[in-house]
Every structure is written in structure tokens, then in C-alpha cells.
Amino acid sequence: MVNVLNDKYTVNIEKQDSGKILGESVRLSAVTKAYNGLKALDNVDIDIEPGSFTVLLGPSGSGKTTLLKSIAGITKPDSGTISIGQRVVFDSKTWVPPEKRELSMVFQDFALWPHMTAVNNVAFALKRRKFPKETENKLSSEMMEKVGLLDHVNNYPDQLSGGEQQRVALARALVARVGVVLFDEPMSNLDTDRREVLRFEISTLIHEYGATAVYITHDQSEAFSLADKIAVLDKGKIQQYDTPENIYRWPNSAMIARFTGVSGELLIKGIYLDESTKTFKVDLDEKLNCKPINVSVDKDLPDGRLKLFIRPTALKIVQPTSLSTMTGIIVDVSYCGKGYEHAIKLGEGSLLTKIFSENKFNRNESVGIMVDSNGCLVLKDE
């Protein structure tokens, strides 16, 4: 083991020798932050497990950045409590500054020092830890290798592509072996092909190191592919904090269903429990010319006006026969690589979009639609 000056960092080096960091838990309780009377965070509670990957997903202005910056210590909330591991870093009597919170951050604009080489940018994260120079060099080179940039150690940031710069930023965030890594839309300045590769690298390295990750995106597919758990934010509140599977299958609200992708939403005329199958049967407006649709509901039906939300994955286009659940007319078709996405008009102007089929159906063609109850959601119309 390497000798260092301070007990805390001795522990970190031991962790590094075993290749694994101990991720810290992150807890927020009743955290509120208002700007000019408007709540950017409204009484937020969240309990993030050590070593887990949490994605903050939500529309622009929903409070994602304010939440991340509050954890980082860049923004000071008005009230509430924030803990990292066993340590309270913010409450009415406590304020731990960012540099003492033992976390690191990856920004969308990479935020590298332009006058330092790639490897020195990484090593800089170790400076205040006062490692011996050879340890600093060893750890920085190892991290450069991990992110596949050994050939670029002596390049300056302006001699690196956007994807390479972001990998340097990732190396810098991980090299100090802190328990929490925060990501502020790290892919938003990268081309699509580079995003795919970097997404894979971030996921692999974070899991390999065992750090707790909190990651902002407004890109649904990025959220679903990276997250152990997704926190959906809207209007400064966490609307749901759950696994990607549960968010997709059992969204709490119309907002979450819409934000995570629906083909369409249809007003429900009547809904009743089918005792034989223990599922609900939904009747839609007769003008839609649709058979009753079976749906499962995970809790009591919400009060008020109900809508049926249908996930794109639940719809299959078929030839119109008496077996199909609905019929409609193809109004749009677009090629999407491995097949076609269709838009279908039902009676009364209702529209279903994003319906995938390997086969192409043509505009104005009459088609049948089969509906899989697993992708049907009964939610309050909001």
C-alpha cells in the first residue's frame, strides 16, 4: 500500500488497490429552493443507494440542474437536509463547501483546463490529495488507459475531439476515487455516434468502480439505458423514483407516460373489472370502432376523467380482419433503418403514432391493429 499523509486518503488508496470504490449514499429530505418566489425544487425527498446509477429525467426547467448542483454544493437550498454517506453536508446549521464533499462532476462543456495536457488535467484532480508524485502519475496514466486515451496523454484539450475531451473529464472524475460522481448532461455536446460509445464507457466504468452516479438527461433513451433507477422530475418535484422497467410499465401520471413515450391517448368511455381474468376491460368511444381492451392496473383506479395511454411497443399493424382490436387508415410512414414507423388515424381524428413494423404499409391503406394489454395504461387525464 502507498503511504500518504492522511488517514482518509489511505483508505482511498486501499480501495483503489482492490479496484473498487465504496459508493456513498445520497439523501435529500424536504429540500426546497426558490428563485424569485418560484420553486425550482419543491420539498424534494430522495434516497439514493450507495453504488447505484440514478438518472434525473425531466423537461427543461423541471429542477434537474438545481437538484444536482445542490448535491454538489454549487447551489445552496433554502431549506431541507442533504447527506452524503453518514455526513450531513447541508441543513439549517450546516454547509459543507463543494471541495469538501468528496464528489466529482462531469459537465456538458467538459470544463478541462486548456493550458494543461490531457494527463495533467486528470492528475490535477489528485493534487490536493498530496499523493507522492509517482502515485499521482501512476493513477493518472492508469485512468487514461481505462478510457482508451493512452495515445493522447500529451495532447492539449484543443487537440482532442469532443468525445475524447469528455473521456478525459470522465477519467478526471474517477481518478480520485470519490464515492459520488455527478454528471450534468455530459453527452449533449457530442454527435450521436460518439454518444453511443461514451454511454457504454460511462456505464462500464461507473459499475466497475462502484461509485454512486447521479446523471442528468432529458433524453429518454439515454435515461433508460443507463439507469438503475430513474427520478422523473416535473415542476420541482420528484414525480416517481423507480426502475426503468417500472417507470415504463407503471408510470404514476399522464406526464410521466407522455415523457417516456406513447403512441396515443384515447378517452375512456367505460371501464369495468372482468372477474374471470381479474383484468379491467376498457370501452372506448364507439366512433373509434374498437373492441374492449384488456388492461392490468397496479393500484386503485384514479378518480376523475380517465384516459387510455398506449405504448408504441404495444401496437402491431395487421391486415384488417374481425380479429383485430381496432382499424384505421395509414396517414404517415417513415423509414427508420430496420423497418418503418407509421401513423394511423382512427375514427374521429384520433391518431396513433410511432407504430413500428418491419413491413411497409402505405399511406391511405386500411389496416387492423392488435393491442397488447401490457403496454396499455389507464391514467387520469391531466
Ligand code: ADP
Ligand atoms: P432543468 O435543469 O430541469 O432544466 P433547472 O434546475 O435549471 O431545470 O431550473 C429549474 C427552475 O429554476 C427554472 O424555472 C429555472 O428558470 C429556475 N432557475 C434555475 N437557476 C436559476 C437562477 N440561477 N436564477 C433564477 N432562476 C433559476
